[in-house]
Amino acid sequence: MEVVVCPSSEAAVTLTARLVEAEIRARPTAVLGLATGRTMEDVYAALVASGASFAGVTTFNLDEYVGLPPDDPNAYAAYMAHHLFARTDIDPDNTHLPDGMADDIARAAEDYEARITAAGGIDLQLLGIGETGHIGFNEPLSSLRSRTRDKILTPTTRAQNAAMFGGDPERVPARALTMGVGTILESRRLLLLACGQAKAEVVARAIEGPVTAAISASAIQFHNACQVVLDAEAASALQGRDYYDFIVCNEPKWDPHRDLLEIAST
Numbered sequence: 001m002e003v004v005v006c007p008s009s010e011a012a013v014t015l016t017a018r019l020v021e022a023e024i025r026a027r028p029t030a031v032l033g034l035a036t037g038r039t040m041e042d043v044y045a046a047l048v049a050s051g052a053s054f055a056g057v058t059t060f061n062l063d064e065y066v067g068l069p070p071d072d073p074n075a076y077a078a079y080m081a082h083h084l085f086a087r088t089d090i091d092p093d094n095t096h097l098p099d100g101m102a103d104d105i106a107r108a109a110e111d112y113e114a115r116i117t118a119a120g121g122i123d124l125q126l127l128g129i130g131e132t133g134h135i136g137f138n139e140p141l142s143s144l145r146s147r148t149r150d151k152i153l154t155p156t157t158r159a160q161n162a163a164m165f166g167g168d169p170e171r172v173p174a175r176a177l178t179m180g181v182g183t184i185l186e187s188r189r190l191l192l193l194a195c196g197q198a199k200a201e202v203v204a205r206a207i208e209g210p211v212t213a214a215i216s217a218s219a220i221q222f223h224n225a226c227q228v229v230l231d232a233e234a235a236s237a238l239q240g241r242d243y244y245d246f247i248v249c250n251e252p253k254w255d256p257h258r259d260l261l262e263i264a265s266t
């Protein structure tokens, strides 16, 4: 794992967007795994502004609320259309989200896994982190081998996401269809972005704590190609920050991307 700490959230967002952009410029037919949440909104804005072509790109989102039609403004399908898909040249047929309106949710979950496999797997999976330590909607005690399935959302998550539902946690759907932790770990590369003081504690537990199903994001420690981009606030509870900074400064594989690090440090 590589942890890159940027001085501001703007810099962390810029670096994350540039890393995704570099992936699709290097591999125009990349399969991207996408995340939602407020943190990602600026990443998508930066990607749109980059002018990079998504014409050959295929996407799979991590999750979708159960029971919200795709055109509901709070559905992640609507979020993705608004923030990214409608603003790029991506072929809508190549964009995938779990079907939270399916009559048979278990079958929709299996179908989603099959679609990921048929696309050849995910090259780069973008991740945020929830205050419960979830990636996707893998709430605490999700099996670290879990596959796409529906999960009940914790009161903490419904409170965290209530702002998008008029501030009322009761209006946040109770369940979501989410890629499993095992599904996420099969992506060839992981890129997790977290910003803000509210994430500091859970970020430290995910990166430095024991691997535990109580913090599903801690499973990223099993992945052999995982980058974590943080702003200074989200990094503020880390014990090993000096060492992580040392690695980034001395790691030759960053050399071709020094320009990215410079962007991120300003």
Ligand code: GLP
Pocket (backbone or CB within 6 Å): 035, 036, 037, 038, 039, 040, 062, 063, 127, 128, 129, 130, 134, 135, 136, 137, 157, 161
């Ligand atoms: C939702 C998504 C997660 C995301 C999280 C973070 O719960 N299901 O994938 O990581 O939001 O949200 P925010 O960026 O708004 O803090």
